[in-house]
Amino acid sequence: MPDQRDIKKNQIEDNTGFWQEGWDKGFTGFHQSEFNPVMENYFNEKDISGKNILVPLCGKSLDMLYLANKGANVIGVEVVKEPVEDFFRENEIPNMTQEDGIYRCQLDKGSITIYNKDFFALENLGNIDYLYDRASNIALPPSMRKEKYYPTIKRLINNETKILLLTMDHNGPQDFGPPFAIKKSETTEFYPDINLDRELSVKAMDRFQEAGIKKIKRLIWTN
Numbered sequence: 282m283p284d285q286r287d288i289k290k291n292q293i294e295d296n297t298g299f300w301q302e303g304w305d306k307g308f309t310g311f312h313q314s315e316f317n318p319v320m321e322n323y324f325n326e327k328d329i330s331g332k333n334i335l336v337p338l339c340g341k342s343l344d345m346l347y348l349a350n351k352g353a354n355v356i357g358v359e360v361v362k363e364p365v366e367d368f369f370r371e372n373e374i375p376n377m378t379q380e381d382g383i384y385r386c387q388l389d390k391g392s393i394t395i396y397n398k399d400f401f402a403l404e405n406l407g408n409i410d411y412l413y414d415r416a417s418n419i420a421l422p423p424s425m426r427k428e429k430y431y432p433t434i435k436r437l438i439n440n441e442t443k444i445l446l447l448t449m450d451h452n453g454p455q456d457f458g459p460p461f462a463i464k465k466s467e468t469t470e471f472y473p474d475i476n477l478d479r480e481l482s483v484k485a486m487d488r489f490q491e492a493g494i495k496k497i498k499r500l501i502w503t504n
């Protein structure tokens with residue numbers, strides 16, 4: 282993820298500018314060149330044909346392709362334009378249309394719509410069957426999660442929405458990031474019906490090691 286130390290913009294004062302600069306400078310270590318194995322494992326056996334899956338702060342995640350190829354209608358939201366355009370170009374997706382910052386394509390089974398918009402400004406995306414959050418809420422500092430991210434999520438999903446949420450935690454400063462640590466109590470407060478499925482303790486990334494954070498916990502949540 283962008284390293285706050287290498288970016289001129291302050292994420293809290295100008296979140297969009299911060300991420301734009303991160304993409305411009307190539308601080309995109311969060312991007313995975315393969316499908317996320319936890320996501321694959323979760324959706325593998327499910328019939329998600331025709332289901333609407335929200336992928337907030339989607340970047341150019343390949344996971345959107347996996348889900349759409351299983352028949353889902355994927356709704357991604359990404360504020361920076363380059364990753365949105367890269368996503369369609371790099372994956373050679375034909376017949377993409379774009380109007381007012383909304384990119385759409387129909388695949389053989391499912392579809393992908395990416396809103397090149399500020400997630401926090403969205404009011405309603407219709408019925409959301411699944412929420413898939415990988416590297417999304419942990420991309421945001423604590424105050425922004427509380428004041429902007431969770432209220433937006435609450436607005437867009439409903440009581441029936443199934444959630445797959447991947448977070449991380451460590452014992453270092455909570456304002457060190459992105460990615461940011463999130464305490465279990467924060468997740469259970471904002472998603473009251475969520476359960477912790479798995480918790481893995483792994484060696485922290487180099488940048489975290491340098492800051493004295495040796496281990497991080499990866500947490501997998503579902504409802």
Ligand SMILES: C[S@@+](CC[C@H](N)C(=O)[O-])C[C@H]1O[C@@H](n2cnc3c(N)ncnc32)[C@H](O)[C@@H]1O
Pocket residue numbers: 282296297300301311312313337338339340341342358359360361364398399400401415416417420
């Ligand atoms: C850490 S990346 C994770 C991307 C993706 N979820 C993945 O797994 O590869 C966070 C992404 O959120 C985008 N982003 C940050 N704030 C946003 C906002 N307010 N609205 C929409 N996208 C945002 C950034 O540009 C960045 O691409």
